[in-house]
Amino acid sequence: QQKVQQxxxxxxxxxxxxxxxxxxFSDGTSNNFRWYRQHSAKGxxxxxxxxxxxxxxxxxxxxxxxxxxxxxxxxxREPQPSDSAVYLCAVMRSNYQLIWGSGTKLIIKP
Amino acid sequence: EAAVTQSPRNKVAVTxxxxxxxxxxxxxxxxxxxxxxxxxxxxxxxxxxYGAGSTEKGDIPDGYxxxxxxxxxxxxxxxxxxxxxxxxxxxxxxxxxxxxTQYFGPGTRLLVL
Numbered sequence: 001q002q003k004v005q006q007x008x009x010x011x012x013x014x015x016x017x018x019x020x021x022x023x024x025f026s027d028g029t030s031n032n033f034r035w036y037r038q039h040s041a042k043g044x045x046x047x048x049x050x051x052x053x054x055x056x057x058x059x060x061x062x063x064x065x066x067x068x069x070x071x072x073x074x075x076x077r078e079p080q081p082s083d084s085a086v087y088l089c090a091v092m093r094s095n096y097q098l099i100w101g102s103g104t105k106l107i108i109k110p
Numbered sequence: 111e112a113a114v115t116q117s118p119r120n121k122v123a124v125t126x127x128x129x130x131x132x133x134x135x136x137x138x139x140x141x142x143x144x145x146x147x148x149x150x151x152x153x154x155x156x157x158x159x160y161g162a163g164s165t166e167k168g169d170i171p172d173g174y175x176x177x178x179x180x181x182x183x184x185x186x187x188x189x190x191x192x193x194x195x196x197x198x199x200x201x202x203x204x205x206x207x208x209x210x211t212q213y214f215g216p217g218t219r220l221l222v223l
Contacts, residue, residue, distance in 0.1 A: 100152040
């Protein structure tokens with residue numbers, strides 16, 4: 001059964017420095033990965049979807065997928081205080097069901 | 111304009127009472143989902159639906175029922191609420207295509223006393 005783990009649990013980064021978040025999964029046959037963002041107790045906003053090994057960029061957000069290493073990462077370029085939120089990784093299994101990590105709390109210091 | 115809405119946004123219920131959480135989407139998506147979010151567990155899938163009249167069990171369906179009377183509406187029903195069901199509940203819709211993206215509502219905060 002697919003398991004998804006995120007690291008670190010919490011990350012503080014200075015404004016303008018690159019922020020990097022990690023997600024590992026247990027089943028390398030998946031080919032559908034998402035990064036979402038959640039501002040405190042609000043709904044989730046999809047940031048990047050990636051479906052093949054390599055890189056996918058959406059504005060300041062870039063996802064890197066390496067299925068052989070069971071790893072997908074998110075890099076945020078030039079983060080701003082408004083990017084402070086919980087970032088969630090999700091892996092899709094059959095029947096469109098998403099399996100979620102428990103999140104990384106990102107704090108951007110001005 | 112919000113495409114996935116939930117009501118109520120906050121709810122206090124008593125143990126043993128019946129609770130209905132409602133979700134409406136204007137995306138014209140076939141798929142809809144109910145999740146709960148608890149600290150340390152991330153989001154967990156309770157029930158989902160592929161279209162009007164269909165409901166399927168997710169990973170943690172015990173104690174919950176779902177109803178999909180139309181393309182737009184998907185309800186989550188707690189027939190006998192328990193304190194362990196205190197949580198934040200999120201509804202989502204997805205188009206059901208291969209690269210299905212799920213779009214979320216703002217959440218309902220439920221407290222069962």
